[in-house]
Amino acid sequence: MDLDHLLGAEDDEGPRRGSRSSRAGRSRSRRRQRRQRRKGYAAFLLAMIIIVGVVGAGGYYGYTWIRGVTTVKDYTGQGSGEVVVTIKEGQSAGDVAQTLVDQGVVASERAFINAIGAAGKSASLQPGEYKLRKGMAAAQAVPLLDPELRLKTTLTLREGLRLSQVYEQLSTATGRSVKEFQAAAKDAKGLGLPSYARGRLEGFAFPATYEVSPRTSPEELLGAMVERFDRAADDAGLVAGARRVGLTPLQVITVASIVQAESGKYEDMPKVARVIYNRLNRDPQMKLQMDSTVMYGLGEYGIAATHEQLKSKSPYNTYARLGLPPGPIGNPGDHAIEAALNPAEGPWLYFVTVDPKKKITKFTDSEAEFFKLAEEFNRSQDGG
Secondary structure (H helix, E strand, C coil): CHHHHHHHHHHHHHHHHHHHHHHHHHHHHHHHHHHHHHHHHHHHHHHHHHHHHHHHHHHHHHHHHHHHHHCCCCCCCCCEEEEEEEECCCCCHHHHHHHHHHCCCCCCHHHHHHHHHHCCCHHHCCCEEEEEEECCCHHHHHHHHCHHHCCCEEEECCCCCCHHHHHHHHHHHHCCCHHHHHHHHCCHHHHCCCHHHCCCCCCCCCCCEEEECCCCCHHHHHHHHHHHHHHHHHHHCHHHHHHHHCCCHHHHHHHHHHHHHHCCCHHHHHHHHHHHHHHHHCCCCCCCCCHHHHHHHHCCCCCCCCCCHHHCCCCCCCCCCCCCCCCCCCCCCHHHHHHHHCCCCCCCCEEEEEECCCCEEEEECCHHHHHHHHHHHHHHHHCC
């Protein structure tokens, strides 16, 4: 009985214990499910936040990229400093845009192309040098490329200048040193000197008006002068004309340089040339006795050589030597070359510029008359 009682007791309590255990298990299961749902929801929220962040960042960077592609890089304002830009023959607006970017004038090629297109000036770009500024808005740069604003200096070289004087004037106009021009003058082939010049530029740097700038090289300038001489020589028929007067082209230019130096007026030039030819062709030949050649040989200036200067041993002293000097004594112009090729007809052997201020020159074939003219010159110099 006791055992049965005990066993029964166990049987009686067994179901009650099992019932409580089942309820507890179900409770724990529900709690686990709730925790899992909460975890799943949190994970979902986290995933959504990440997705939204990625999409947002992608959108931002995408927008930034698109804006960078569609927005043209450009400076603002008028810039600062100074830049000299060269537009070369045949360059397109795109070529010019690249040059401007390379020199720091505009921020991008597209900015300039857009600006010049908007201004309707794409076809108006002209070769030359222009002054702009660094860091300019493209729209500000376009007006400064107007052909009327090209940098240029007009330099007129008068007839009869010696080469040394030409160098000095070119140096002043360009800022280049005289030595640079002297060095450039040695390259006869590069300058295009005619063969009869014998490698010397004196006499062939033609007097005319030239456009120069600080960026123009000595070689370019001197070459332009030789080219201008070639045109003048062709126009005058120099080579054929030299044969006609019995001289070489170099000798004709030498005569022309003396005519240029000795003449007060254009109308006197053919007569001065005739005096030179009459002396050269006289039998026996007379010395030219030109003060201008003496001064050139001494590297000095003046219209009348002194007795001391006349003692010069220079090959240009035509008081001491027969014939023409070894080369031109300056750079003659059209009129002097024309006179050397077509001297006036006349018997004159002498001439004297009796009044240098009024440029009055008198001619004679008489030595006695010459001395009278010389006295007239002296009186004008003394103020008498």
